[in-house]
Amino acid sequence: MTRELVYTGFMSLDGIVDSPGGVAESHRSGGWVMSTPFLPEAFAIKGEELAETTALMFGRRSYEAFAPVWRDSEDHAAYQDLPKYVVSTTIADDDLFDGWGDTEILRSSADVAALKKSDGGGIFIHGSAELARQLADDDLIDRYNLLVFPVLLGAGKSIFSRSDRDKRQLALRESESYSNGVTKMIYDVMQ
Secondary structure (H helix, E strand, O other), X not given: OOOOEEEEEEEEOOOOOOOOOOHHHOOOOOOHHHHOOOOHHHHHHHHHHHHHEEEEEEEHHHHHHHHHHHOOOHHHHHHOOOOXXXXXXXXXXXXXXXOOXXXXXXXXXXXXXXXXXXXXXXXXXXXXXXXXXXHHHOOOOOEEEEEEEOOOOOOOOOOOOOOOOOOOOEEEEEEEEOOOOOEEEEEEEOO
């Protein structure tokens, strides 16, 4: 049985995942999640995901952004001891952050495919738009856990490829809309 690879993230209505948390992340409208009124029930999926997460996966830039913050965050303490994987052709072992548990560097989609064949449960990708797009193009993403926010950003990173490729059918596993305009959508990628 293969491990499930899940992309989880915040997305604008026009498909942008770039810089949801703050302006320092590079998008001129960075921090767009914060402009939507906070409702705890809209973010409950994050706690539910934690019960399924047996490993974390990042691209290099997302790892470099999340690791120093999440390593010391009480809100992310449950991630401390989980195995972490950074998919990058450029990061070196010396670039990994100390004090955030076991972290392994994967160099290719083939390495990710081999990891999926190993024992264990769900591997969750946070941020990492370019990585998610590449892994989807290589048919390695199994599920999308998305919180879609009522904002149009016009430009920025997307997890979905714009290149001409074969159609991939998705099956809606779960959805819910909230009074602040956020919609939770969980899709399984059909094989």
